[in-house]
Amino acid sequence: THFGYKTVAENDKASMVADVFHSVAAKYDVMNDLMSFGVHRLWKRQTIASSGVRKGHHVLDLAGGTGDLTAKFSQLVGDTGQVVLGDINSSMLKVGREKLHNLGLVGNIDYVQMNAEMLPFPDNSFDVITIAFGLRNVTDKDKALRSMYRILKPGGRLLVLEFSKPEHEILSKAYDFYSFNLLPTMGKVVANDSESYQYLAESIRMHPDQETLKAMMEEAGFEQTTYQNLTGGIVALHRGFKY
Ligand code: SAM
Numbered sequence: 001t002h003f004g005y006k007t008v009a010e011n012d013k014a015s016m017v018a019d020v021f022h023s024v025a026a027k028y029d030v031m032n033d034l035m036s037f038g039v040h041r042l043w044k045r046q047t048i049a050s051s052g053v054r055k056g057h058h059v060l061d062l063a064g065g066t067g068d069l070t071a072k073f074s075q076l077v078g079d080t081g082q083v084v085l086g087d088i089n090s091s092m093l094k095v096g097r098e099k100l101h102n103l104g105l106v107g108n109i110d111y112v113q114m115n116a117e118m119l120p121f122p123d124n125s126f127d128v129i130t131i132a133f134g135l136r137n138v139t140d141k142d143k144a145l146r147s148m149y150r151i152l153k154p155g156g157r158l159l160v161l162e163f164s165k166p167e168h169e170i171l172s173k174a175y176d177f178y179s180f181n182l183l184p185t186m187g188k189v190v191a192n193d194s195e196s197y198q199y200l201a202e203s204i205r206m207h208p209d210q211e212t213l214k215a216m217m218e219e220a221g222f223e224q225t226t227y228q229n230l231t232g233g234i235v236a237l238h239r240g241f242k243y
Contacts, residue, residue, distance in 0.1 A: 010139045017137045018089060020196045021065075025091035027191045028066050029099070034190060035183060035197075040133075041068075043235050046228070047130060047161045048072050050239060056080040057127040062116055062148070063087055063134020067096035073128075074105045084126075086114045116144040121151045132161040136207040145220035152242040158222060164229070164236035165209035171232045179204060210236050 024031065032040050047069065053059055055078045061070040064085040073083045085100075087093045090113060097111050114120055116131065116138045129148050138144045148158050166172040179201040187197025208216065210227050213236070217225045222240030229236050 013139050016199065020199050021089040021137075022091045023193055024191060024196050025066075025089070025095045028092065028095065031187070031191060035186060039231060043161060043230050043237070044068050044072075044132065046230060047132060047159055047237055048076075050228070050237060051128050051130065051159055052157065053077060053128050058125065058153075059083045060119075060121075060126045060129045060151070061085050062114075062119075062129055062131040063137065064130075064132075065089075065092045065096060065134075067100050069130055069132055070096070070109060071100055071103060071105055073130075074100070074109050077108060079108065082108055082110065084110045084112055086112050086116075086119070088113065088115050117147060118143075119147045119151050123150050124153045125151045127153055127156050128159070129156070130159045130161070132159075133163070135160055135162050135213075136203045141208075142216060142220065145216060145222075149221040149242055154242055157239060157241050158217070160213065160217070160238040162213070162236065162238070163204040163207055164213070164227075164233055167229060167233040171234070175234060176205075210238075213238055 053073055053076045055076070057077045058081060059073045059077060061067070061073060061083060064070050064087050067085050070083050070085040077083060085093070085096055087096070093111050093113060100109060116134065117140050129152055135141055135144065152158060166175055183201050184194040184197045188194035210229070210233070214225050214227055217238060217240045221242065223243055225238065225240040227236045227238040
């Protein structure tokens, strides 16, 4: 199979990520608000502001899940533009599609199941690609970044919104306590699923820090790469261009 070259550990990760998101899909939006105290809305707003998306653009919201960014992009690109909400997980896509339909957002959004590591589009297809809280779940991040680079149009940009490394030690300690103790407990109480939220905490700790991710983007071909720390570096917004 096309998975034949992967190691057992890699297959484990992919199927664990699938289990996690099938399990949390229905409660995903509620948990997001609860766990981030609503702050994920600000992080996403900042992402939109840095995206440069305008009328007529083709946008890919990769690992788009329940479609918060897609909703905003759909309004920005208008009738002449197109937004693709791409996600590997059918449960997340289903919740996203229902939510955006209920908001009356129809006509310029496609919902496509896809793996970030092998994006099913021709070269030079998109003006903007975003991946919000998605990259850390991807098994081969370098491969995924190269795939994103390939399908961006020259002049296009990638935005990666992701958990990162807090700038100060005190914040870092408080945040570790929060993510390894409080977060799984909240997952247990609200979603009856502490394991998924344990995975979340571990995946956040394992994810590359600001400078490492910046270097990975450059390695994949991106230029003028920069990042902006949000909430003291708990989250970082990376940006890079294809020329
Ligand atoms: N972008 C949304 C947001 O910010 O609310 C959803 C983020 S959610 C934490 C992560 C999403 O990444 C899930 O919907 C999951 O299915 C998706 N995902 C995980 N691995 C993926 C992969 N290899 N390719 C595409 N999507 C993936």
